Amino acid sequence: MxxxxxxxxxxxxxxxxxxxxxxxxxxxxxxxxxxxxxxxxxxxxxxxxxxxxxxxxxxxxxxxxxxxxxxxxxxxxxxxxxxxxxxxxxxxxxxxxxxxxxxxxxxxxxxxxxxxxxxxxxxxxxxxxxxxxxxxxxxxxxxxxxxxxxxxxxxxxxxxVQSAAFADSAVGAAIRSLLAEEFASELPEGFGPSTLPVAGDPQPDGTVRWAGxxxxxxxxxxxxxxxxxxxxxxxxxxxxxxxxxxxxxxxxxxxxxxxxxxxxxxxxxxxxxxxxxxxxxxxxxxxxxxxxxxxxLTEHPVVISTVALDAERMRRFSTDDDLAGELARRAANPVDPVAAVNRIPFSEPYHPFSLQVMYAEQPPFPLSADHPRAGNAWGYVNMGYGMRKRPRVEDGIVFSDSELDYRGMPNFTIEYALTPEEEAEIADGTAHLRRAGEALGEFIADPRLMPAGSSLHxxxxxxxxxxxxxxxxxxxxxxxxxxxxxxxxxxxxxxxxxxxxxxxxxxxxxxxxxxxxxxxxxxxxxxxxxxxxxxxxxxx
Ligand code: FAD
Incomplete structure (x- = not known):
């Protein structure tokens, strides 16, 4: 040395x-x-x-x-x-x-x-x-x-990390208020709906320069x-x-x-x-x-859905002027479609999941022009629940000493299964997601469990x-x-x-x-x- x-x-x-x-x-x-x-x-x-x-x-x-x-x-x-x-x-x-x-x-x-x-x-x-x-x-x-x-x-x-990213978004605040009406009485203090911390630097025009x-x-x-x-x-x-x-x-x-x-x-x-x-x-x-x-090997299984925000409900906590202001701010940065990002964090045993709620002007998939919720004035939220997968020796990677991958490294097989306890927690989280969606508006994509590995975590x-x-x-x-x-x-x-x-x-x-x-x-x-x-x- x-x-x-x-x-x-x-x-x-x-x-x-x-x-x-x-x-x-x-x-x-x-x-x-x-x-x-x-x-x-x-x-x-x-x-x-x-x-x-x-x-x-x-x-x-x-x-x-x-x-x-x-x-x-x-x-x-x-x-x-x-x-x-x-x-x-x-x-x-x-x-x-x-x-x-x-x-x-x-x-x-x-x-x-x-x-x-x-x-x-x-x-x-x-x-x-x-x-x-x-x-x-x-x-x-x-x-x-x-x-x-x-x-x-x-x-x-x-x-x-910014713990209060997009905290000034009135639409984001209205989403939090509606979620709080639905869930706050079941959650411990400090674990209710809040802004999701994100990594990036806020810019003077209200956008964020994302961190890498x-x-x-x-x-x-x-x-x-x-x-x-x-x-x-x-x-x-x-x-x-x-x-x-x-x-x-x-x-x-x-x-x-x-x-x-x-x-x-x-x-x-x-x-x-x-x-x-x-x-x-x-x-x-x-x-x-x-x-x-x-x-x-663990990840958090993910159940996702998309909801069109309901105008009547949103107007209980924000105004049409708030929405216009939000849209003007967003139009300044059309390359980056993310605006308000909210969540309900993990709290045990009250809410043993994480909910992530991303507000966007457009859904992540095309809606046909005749869909009743196409061009929804108040926009959409993409919501996902993350659930637990307990660490078990049975789940993991089996490496091969004889088979190589495309790069000439030892190839592998991934073994993975959910247990009945985890399936039950996923069902419970899915029910919570349904409640969250109904509190905010109308589902345009129903809650669905994504294939294993979708979390990227x-x-x-x-x-x-x-x-x-x-x-x-x-x-x-x-x-x-x-x-x-x-x-x-x-x-x-x-x-x-x-x-x-x-x-x-x-x-x-x-x-x-x-x-x-x-x-x-x-x-x-x-x-x-x-x-x-x-x-x-x-x-x-
Ligand atoms: P990585 O970022 O995966 O980097 C590992 C690097 O090692 C790769 O570039 C790879 O090419 C290199 N490498 C591998 N093998 C070799 C080798 N033999 N020789 C040389 N180089 C090698 N996480 C969050 O916490 N929050 C989020 O919101 C979030 N969103 C995500 C959204 C997307 C679309 C994706 C793809 C990921 C997301 N993640 C998120 C996950 C997050 O990006 C990862 O947790 C994080 O990047 C892990 O960092 P890392 O440095 O450990 O690994």
Whole structure:
């Protein structure tokens, strides 16, 4: 090891970026090299594609993020010629199905909507930016409350979280009032309908500039900042394995997808933040195979619906002038259709689900002109309930030692089933969604359970644990059991059953891991404050 130690980070999403930022701000001489299998989409690395104003440019950025499903762009992304895609349905824009149905496709008949993004910024270039805090049993019980609060604060700063986004929207306030009439008497104080925190920076015109990995990286990608000299991002660089000897990771084996050349690069510490499927895949490919690797897969099953807002009900809490003001504000930013975002959070046992309510002028699907609710004056809400899936060893990834995927990595099968207890909770959540919809207006799409994997929030496959008892992959600081200097990051580290969007929680866990990692590197720690986003010795 040297006084200017090198950290290799695999994956450039919000979590890999949080590791890079915190390690470099906590350590005065460390260098970080970040490897990303996908292409860079925006001039500034990791920006949200939702901020791209030109529709054609936005569509292209989404398509090149779609790995094997990126159409005519496949070959320029280093995806082997002849990769055939036969997906029965396509994934959300900017993502690609793991089980796309062609040669080298993963096998996920029980989890068919499982998807990933392969681009600089990861899924964080495409996400909706909802950043609620986990509560109650969603939290990790072996991190004490005071530290957890500080970690969440740090994660909120890194992600530029606004807890009162669109709070000035009168239409949004009317939606909350109607939901409160229906539910407030059943909910504990502080857990009623509220605005959903989102990650982004409000602009003077009332719109939001959505956050991606770019804001997490912050000064690391500002050429004028001295800290940027210690950070290197390599896109189209696929890490094929982690080199290791005994209990130490020694580097990474990387293929440059432009030149097809493979090299082994030395590292003093390795962080794998390559999503909940590809992190365990890379560990498996490297011969790092704790018993819990890939197991305990959870997501939150999702039931969604669309409702046309009822004018009479909305007028009880807002006026036609409020609506006109809202529409004028929205017209100023036609590229971004999201306005007010509300929710009812998880509270146990009162409301063991999360409700998310997104207000939009148009429904997410075309309505025929003669539909009685087409062109609904007060607009629409897309609503979804997230329910719990308890971690079980039976659910998870089975890797193959003989079959390779389209990239030549160990292929896998996803095993997953809902238990009767979970089915009952989904039925209960669906009944709540029906009540919420009826309180607001008329359903134009009835509540329906989405196929497994639709949440895009996959958890547990590299879960943290307080002891090395075979039910976890990493210690409470995200260090892989049995290793001194190998860390995992991402939603896979979450060990609990959750109902909310997980990125804030994963970034909080990453901040803790990154501080632990920085403290293990040789050389003096930075003398200034090392909480991300605060004035630090490195000039932030
Ligand atoms: P990712 O962002 O998935 O990044 C992992 C990166 O690792 C990828 O870019 C991948 O290409 C790279 N990689 C994988 N394997 C290798 C390898 N071997 N070598 C090199 N690179 C590799 N979450 C929320 O909390 N709130 C939301 O509102 C929300 N909405 C979403 C909406 C959409 C449409 C999508 C797609 C996701 C949404 N999510 C949301 C999920 C959120 O984006 C993820 O939780 C978050 O991006 C996870 O960050 P990460 O850094 O762990 O992984």
């Amino acid at each position: 040297t006084a200017s130690p090198t950290v290799a980070i695999v994956g450039s999403g919000p979590v890999g970026s949080a590791y890079a930022r915190v390690i470099l701000e906590s350590h005065p001489t460390a260098r970080v090299v970040m490897f990303e299998a996908g292409p860079q989409l925006t001039e500034k690395p990791g920006e949200s594609v939702r901020n791209i104003a030109d529709p054609a440019e936005k569509a292209r950025a989404r398509e090149v993020s779609q790995g094997p499903q990126s159409g005519e762009h496949r070959e320029t992304l280093g995806i082997p010629e002849g990769t055939v895609v036969e997906g029965m349905f396509t994934a959300r824009e900017g993502t690609h199905l793991l089980d796309f149905g062609g040669s080298g496709s993963a096998h996920a008949p029980q989890f068919p909507a499982a998807a990933a993004s392969t681009n600089v910024g990861g899924m964080g270039a495409h996400w909706t930016c909802a950043t609620p805090r986990p509560t109650g049993s969603e939290r990790v019980d072996f991190i004490d409350d005071a530290e957890w609060s500080r970690l969440i604060d740090d994660a909120e700063r890194l992600l530029h 990995a770019d804001v997490v990286l912050g000064p690391l990608v500002e050429a004028s900042s001295p800290i940027s000299e210690r950070f290197t991002l390599r896109d189209l660089s696929l890490v094929r394995s982690i080199a290791h000897e005994g209990s130490r990771a020694t580097g990474v084996v990387v293929e440059d997808l432009r030149t097809r050349e493979t090299e082994t690069l030395h590292a003093d510490l390795v962080v794998v933040a390559a999503d909940a499927f590809r992190t365990p895949q890379l560990l498996w490919a490297s011969g790092v195979r704790p018993a819990a690797l890939g197991r305990y 996959y958890q547990g496959t590299t879960r943290l644990g307080s002891t090395d008892d075979g039910t976890s992959v990493a210690d409470p600081h995200s260090r892989v059991w049995g290793f001194d200097n190998l860390y995992v990051g991402g939603n896979g580290t979450i060990p609990t059953a959750t109902t909310m969007n997980p990125t804030l929680m994963s970034v909080a866990i990453a901040v803790r891991g990154a501080r632990d990692a920085a403290a293990r590197l040789p050389g003096d720690r930075a003398s200034g404050p090392s909480r991300p986003g605060e004035e630090a010795a490195t000039g932030v």
